Amino acid sequence: MPLAMNIKGLYRLFLFCVLPVAIAACNKINSDTPDVVGNKAHLSFVNTIPDGVSANLYFNGTRQNGYRIAYLEASGYINVASGQQNVSFKDTTYAQLIESPITFKPDSNYTIYLTGNYGNGVNTINTILTVDNEVSVAGKPKLRFVNASPTAQAVDVYLNSLLLSNKAYKSVSGYARPDSGTVALKVNIAGTATTILSKSIVLKPRSVYTMYAYGIVNQSGTKGFNVALNN
Secondary structure, rough: OHHHHHHHHHHHHHHHHHHHHHHHHHHHEEEEOOOOOOOOOEEEEOOOOOOOOOEEEEEEEOOOOOOEEEOOOEOOOOOEOEEEEEEEEEEOOOEEEEEEEEEEOOOEEEEEEOOOOOOOOOOOOHHHEEOOOOOOOOOOOOOEEOOOOOOOEEEEEEEEEEEEEOOOOOOOOOOOOOEEEEEEEEEEEEEOHHHHHHEEEOOOOEEEEEEEOOOOOOOOOOHHHHEEEEE
């Protein structure tokens, strides 16, 4: 009798110890919540090459995006390895557009603006890297300007009365605090009264924007000079 009681006690102890582990394991397998992948950075890229070439992103020779990114398309944020990576872009025939080493911090957000020209056998492709970790605050929006237009040279950007002056090709401004609501945008050749773009944009309060210029000055259509907003 004591032996039977000991066996029953051991069996209960076994259930007490093992069942919670088994249940936890089952819950983990069936959970809809993705596992957290540590030590990753988050990278998006925007194709602003006006020649219309589509591009793919590679880290150390391995493609990162799931589908090719055409002119004026963005990849959205992709989880990528942090640390120093050999970053390259290739067209859909696997021809190299540009390659360079870039260091990414874990748990940080980045965007690469792919710009330049790739037509008529001339490769002047450039990349502009931005860090996208700015936090919104109450009141007016935050906005910075990226000049990704290969023909614009330096420009002055007016947002109502706010001026971002002398922004050269491939430059990234600091964050400014323009008005919210409908804002009159004007882009001039730097230091002149020559306006190359005039339009209205809408900015929301407590928002963070990157406004980037793209396209070719004095050309119409989708390849013409214009700006777009990332937020």
